Amino acid sequence: MTKKPTPIDLEYFEKDQHDRTRRWLGATNLEAVRQSTVLMVGAGAVGNEVCKNLGLLGVGKIVLVDPDKVAASNLNRCVFFRPGDHDIKFKVDAVAERLPELATDTVVEPHAIPIQVAPDEVWDVDLVLVGVDNHYARYLLNAKNLSIEPPLPVINGAMGKDFVSVEVLAPPKTACLVCSWSKDFVDHVITNEVRTRCDPFFVDTMPRFPMISFVTSVVGAVMAWEATKMLAGLQQWRLTGQWQEGLKPALGRFIQYDLHKHKSMTGPIMANPRCTEIFCRDKRKHL
Numbered sequence: 001m002t003k004k005p006t007p008i009d010l011e012y013f014e015k016d017q018h019d020r021t022r023r024w025l026g027a028t029n030l031e032a033v034r035q036s037t038v039l040m041v042g043a044g045a046v047g048n049e050v051c052k053n054l055g056l057l058g059v060g061k062i063v064l065v066d067p068d069k070v071a072a073s074n075l076n077r078c079v080f081f082r083p084g085d086h087d088i089k090f091k092v093d094a095v096a097e098r099l100p101e102l103a104t105d106t107v108v109e110p111h112a113i114p115i116q117v118a119p120d121e122v123w124d125v126d127l128v129l130v131g132v133d134n135h136y137a138r139y140l141l142n143a144k145n146l147s148i149e150p151p152l153p154v155i156n157g158a159m160g161k162d163f164v165s166v167e168v169l170a171p172p173k174t175a176c177l178v179c180s181w182s183k184d185f186v187d188h189v190i191t192n193e194v195r196t197r198c199d200p201f202f203v204d205t206m207p208r209f210p211m212i213s214f215v216t217s218v219v220g221a222v223m224a225w226e227a228t229k230m231l232a233g234l235q236q237w238r239l240t241g242q243w244q245e246g247l248k249p250a251l252g253r254f255i256q257y258d259l260h261k262h263k264s265m266t267g268p269i270m271a272n273p274r275c276t277e278i279f280c281r282d283k284r285k286h287l
Ligand SMILES: [Zn+2]
Pocket: 175, 176, 177, 178, 179, 180, 272, 275, 276, 277, 280, 281
């Protein structure tokens, strides 16, 4: 007969998947995280890393939205994709199928559609994480988010060959995702999207920028860290305007890390009273 572990046995702690996380965050914060639901837009390299981190953390539910199937070229940086998935399996389904292998308490709800046509239910979450590779999706999801009352906090991840950038936003209290975009840039984003849809040659000749696994690991780690602080303290912040000591998100700020120079930078993201997004301008009037 095996001995039943008691709280004073080392075995007791070693059998608890969340023991070390609980020691790090505290029992109350871990429980808040476990009760949370997040929307992850994009199930590519960034989405894989964020889902892995949030799953291991014990986040209750991840609503995952991405219309694409797995491509062989994704395999150099996506932990949930396999060579046999190429052109067969939707990215969201691959993550939903394999994440529970390492995070048994996290439910993944997959939606293999673009965010702009996703049902309203996907927005019934605590916060939004953005890991998309195009500005058009950012533009549309920002408008949708600002039409919700209150808009959800947004953690936006982006990267280049050897740098990552994360923005932590809670519009209208902070800038929105497109506050820094000029009218010309918005026009360019929309024109590019039209060409992408109508011109296969344009799509085929679009540059594929270089990317490697550890760059997405860094951006996924920073996004998950900011999400963790938000999920732990969001309820208190909505009630009192205060975050917990030591768990204050970088709200209204960008965080950048240059892997080449090993240099990190952070700074405020200025809200724009003349933002191209009408919902942003309107909501800021009522602050
Ligand atoms: Zn704005």
